Amino acid sequence: MKETEIKETHCFGENLKQFLLHIESLSTSLPLVIKTIDESNLNAIKTHSTFLKNECELKDGEKNVYTLKPEQISKNEKLKKIANQTKIARVIVQRNFIVSLVSQYDAFIGSLIRTMYYFKPELLNSSEKQLTFSNLVSFNSIENAREYIIEKEIESVLRENHTEHFKWIENKLNIKLRKDLNIWPIFIELTERRNLYVHNNGKVNNQYLKICSDNSYEFKNKPNIGDELHVDSVYFESAFKCLYELAVKLTQVIWRNLQPVELLKCDDSLLDITYELILDKKYDLAKILLDFMDKYVKKFSSDDVKYRLIFNRAQTYKWLGDEKKCLEIVKSSDWSASNDLFKLASQVLTDDFEKASETMKRIGSNQDILPKLCYLEWPIFNKFRKNEIFLKTYKEIYKEEPELREENINAT
Numbered sequence: 001m002k003e004t005e006i007k008e009t010h011c012f013g014e015n016l017k018q019f020l021l022h023i024e025s026l027s028t029s030l031p032l033v034i035k036t037i038d039e040s041n042l043n044a045i046k047t048h049s050t051f052l053k054n055e056c057e058l059k060d061g062e063k064n065v066y067t068l069k070p071e072q073i074s075k076n077e078k079l080k081k082i083a084n085q086t087k088i089a090r091v092i093v094q095r096n097f098i099v100s101l102v103s104q105y106d107a108f109i110g111s112l113i114r115t116m117y118y119f120k121p122e123l124l125n126s127s128e129k130q131l132t133f134s135n136l137v138s139f140n141s142i143e144n145a146r147e148y149i150i151e152k153e154i155e156s157v158l159r160e161n162h163t164e165h166f167k168w169i170e171n172k173l174n175i176k177l178r179k180d181l182n183i184w185p186i187f188i189e190l191t192e193r194r195n196l197y198v199h200n201n202g203k204v205n206n207q208y209l210k211i212c213s214d215n216s217y218e219f220k221n222k223p224n225i226g227d228e229l230h231v232d233s234v235y236f237e238s239a240f241k242c243l244y245e246l247a248v249k250l251t252q253v254i255w256r257n258l259q260p261v262e263l264l265k266c267d268d269s270l271l272d273i274t275y276e277l278i279l280d281k282k283y284d285l286a287k288i289l290l291d292f293m294d295k296y297v298k299k300f301s302s303d304d305v306k307y308r309l310i311f312n313r314a315q316t317y318k319w320l321g322d323e324k325k326c327l328e329i330v331k332s333s334d335w336s337a338s339n340d341l342f343k344l345a346s347q348v349l350t351d352d353f354e355k356a357s358e359t360m361k362r363i364g365s366n367q368d369i370l371p372k373l374c375y376l377e378w379p380i381f382n383k384f385r386k387n388e389i390f391l392k393t394y395k396e397i398y399k400e401e402p403e404l405r406e407e408n409i410n411a412t
Contacts, residue, residue, distance in 0.1 A: 010118035012255040012262075013269045019108040019247050020273070023101055027240045030097050031233070037093060041086035048079040094231035095197045098239060102194040105243050109165055110154050112250065116172070117150045119258045123172055162191045163215075169250075173257055177250065180295075185217040186242045193229055202229050241285050248273060248289055252297070264301035271305060274312050278319070278379045287316040307338070311345045315380050318349060326350075341370055348384040356384060357393040365397055376402055 056066040056076075068076055117123055157168050170177050178184055192208050204223045212219070223229065248270075255266045270293060277286035290313035300306040310329065318326040326349055335346040340363050347356035363369050375381055375394060384390045385404060394402045 010115050012112070012115055012251050012259070013265055015108065015111040015115060016247060016251040016269065019104060020244060022104045023240060023243060026097055026100055026104070027236075030094070030236060033093055034090060037086055037090045041083060041090065044079070044083035044086055048076075048083055051075065051079055091230065094236070095202055097236060098190070098231055099194055099197050101239055101243055102191055105247070106158060108247055110158055112254065113154050113157060113169070114150060116169075116254065116258060117153075162188065169254070173254065175253065175257055177253060181249075183242050183245055185212070185215050186238065187246060188212065188215040189217045190239050190242060196229060203227065204229060244285060245288055249292055256297070263299065267301045267305040271308055271312070274309070278312060278316060281319070283316045283319050286312065287320065290316060307342050311342070311349065311380060314349050319379070319382070339369075344370070345380055348381060351383070353384060353387050353389045357389050360393045360397065372398060376404060
């Protein structure tokens, strides 16, 4: 294994990045897959309907009831089967996407534990895994033996249920991970539902209902034993957001706890993730993560990062329509002594466009302070970009009209 590969394997930020990329790929792919299946189902239904109308006779006095000749029965059954197959495929594919979400999460937990051991090898001291003499002599080095024990430990943890995963990490690091974790009931229901899809064809059993009840999960319509659980777009989106939130929070807490020397990387990861969420207009998820940051993260690598996170948090509330909370966040700090970049941010978020124009002019065309492209793409300027004051000031500074893309003109 190359050195660069080792570093990537044992990197909290990279592991989280890969996990989010994987579940985002599932989130964007599911609608496309379902659309294809629905089109196939519609075509199958039309083909069957055309066959009945063109080749079969309507039964006297009946609507949409056809009389089949013996030679037509086989073809009719085949066409019905094709239509039914696509209908069933829709159900199975949606289930499997949920199973895949949880499988990606489980793999992420494995990588998280592996990285914990890498940065804090003394955690292995409490491991109960033992090596036989034949195991020991087969290893070329102590490092190989250590890797073997780590993998066995991870296998042992992942064989337990998802509640036990949390308990194991909490005990190892002596930290509380489930405090104020409002999505815990949603997470437990999701993982138990995954078990039903894998082991019970999606049909509700006593264990599912008991575990959901024990973890205070609130059903909109509580199912009965034997009911089949289905997945729609709303449920999948909820599951996706749940695992996204959980992974980011877990990584941030453990990373900051075990590797305080990597505070800058940790901060940058949080900043990048929340900015991308805002850019993708996933404001509710960005708000949850930034509220978590505001409440629990007390130390940052620099004021620059801290202020950027504050402004990201403020704008999530603004784009969600909560102007009051946005103002509260911005005005909770005094920006008068800050640099022009942060003054400008505070001004555009409070809709003080006259002062924002003055600050833009002071910054001028200085690319080191604020590159021209930022005015056109940063979400924080969404509302400001629509104002005549911005258009006039931009033209005065850069001697050209701003080239605004449609998505930036129509941004919330």
